[in-house]
Amino acid sequence: MKIVIVGGGAGGLELATRLGKKLGRKGKAEVLLLDRNHTHIWKPLLHEVASGSLDVGVDSVGYRAHAHQNGFMFKLGSLCGIDRQRKVLHLEALADAEGEEILPEREETYDYLVLAIGGVSNDFGVDGVAANCTFLDSPEQATSFHQRLVNHFIRLNRKLSQGETHQELHVAIVGGGATGVELSAELFKARECFTTYGLHHIKAEHLKVSLIEAGPRLLPALSENISLATQNELTRLGVNVHVSTVVARAESNALITNNEHRFDADLVVWAAGVKAADMLAGFEGLETNRANQLIVGPNLLVKGDQYIFALGDCAGCLIKGPNGEEQWVPPRAQSAHQMANLVAKNIIHLIKSEPLENFVYRDRGSLVSLSHYTAFGKLMGGLSKGSLKVEGRIARMAYVSLYRMHQLAIHGWYRTLLVTLADKINHFIRPRLKLH
Ligand SMILES: Cc1cc2nc3c(=O)[nH]c(=O)nc-3n(C[C@H](O)[C@H](O)[C@H](O)COP(=O)(O)OP(=O)(O)OC[C@H]3O[C@@H](n4cnc5c(N)ncnc54)[C@H](O)[C@@H]3O)c2cc1C
Structure with a gap:
């Protein structure tokens, strides 16, 4: 057979x-x-x-x-x-x-x-999305986005070092689900790391991230409390969150909403649906x-x-x-x-x-991680019998454990332990971010 x-x-x-x-x-x-x-x-x-x-x-x-x-x-x-x-x-x-x-x-x-x-x-047939937006559906697309991000940071650092202090990097992300939310937070961590690793001219105010969601709130699959807490945390990090905002078309380096508001951006990510x-x-x-x-x-x-x-x-x-x-x-x-x-x-x-x-x-619940800053979510079943809201370190640990469970399913206990150990070692010996 x-x-x-x-x-x-x-x-x-x-x-x-x-x-x-x-x-x-x-x-x-x-x-x-x-x-x-x-x-x-x-x-x-x-x-x-x-x-x-x-x-x-x-x-x-x-x-x-x-x-x-x-x-x-x-x-x-x-x-x-x-x-x-x-x-x-x-x-x-x-x-x-x-x-x-x-x-x-x-x-x-x-x-x-x-x-x-x-x-x-799913680009839902929105005009210009397929041609002008980046998707994160495959490792190649994610790697290509990373390379463009690195190049943008290097260019920006050079311009700032030459006194062009008004220069910024704009990233627009469509979709306020887990991918959009998590990517927004990850970009701020990336900015911090690049500044640490030599691109000293780039400060927090030089990165502008717009997160655009058509629905009335972020993370529709999670409760309103979690959604609000996530939005507050993202806003605190510096993300411009735009809910109830419908993108009508995408152009090269711009998104246009159904009431003709324009988001100009160096990088545009489509993560909706x-x-x-x-x-x-x-x-x-x-x-x-x-x-x-x-x-x-x-x-x-x-x-x-x-x-x-x-x-x-x-x-x-x-x-x-x-x-x-x-x-x-x-x-x-x-x-x-x-x-x-x-x-x-x-x-x-x-x-x-x-x-x-x-x-x-x-349904074992849903978790969303805002990079190393914090995490939110709800866990279902198990000891909690119903749903248990989690936040911060515990939510982050639960989030990481989801990946460990996948590793367990494909590698078994022994190899997963070794892989986890290797990850810990890499955490010490390698930079926190891929810099090229
Ligand atoms: C950026 C991002 C973040 C996400 N975050 C979460 C999260 O936090 N929690 C969560 O639960 N889910 C999350 N998801 C969703 C989750 O990744 C998917 O639901 C899950 O991976 C689906 O598993 P799958 O086995 O159906 O397909 P996939 O994991 O997508 O695997 C499909 C495989 O099929 C292969 N393939 C595709 N087409 C062909 C073809 N024609 N011929 C041969 N091979 C093909 C691909 O190469 C791939 O290896 C996220 C998704 C993305 C994109």
């Missing part, structure tokens, strides 16, 4: 690791992971890559070595189509930066397929929702196919909300983690010809 998982992200890599250990290593099934990248970085860390707090070169996991250690196979491949009759995947040709072909168009067969290709930012890849809406015979997510049944098999599962941000899974209303499982790392666990169980059930289990989403 051949199980193919497409997408080695928050959910897909956990699933491949688990199935590799349970089935691949024991020769009970062939487990193959396909991803269009060579390495994995946990997506909730991308805003830290963008600011430079995290170095993808140090913190990412190489798929090939990880697959070798955990009993599964890895192949580089970018999915572009599925032939469900023949149970075959179509993979695009891959070329290097110079345009030279690395791999031609190929096919890959499967007995069971798991789609875990995640999501991308998530949708699954447009490609999914074109897979013949498979149903998708408005966010292009593949509709899955309670056992996470996609509607209309008994050999394809979907999980994480690319899966549209309906659940009952607190008041009995129907709602989609939110596109979060914890959802991808919980879905990966269930798909692993259900694939093993299929092999043993046992009945499949249904997905039960357990």
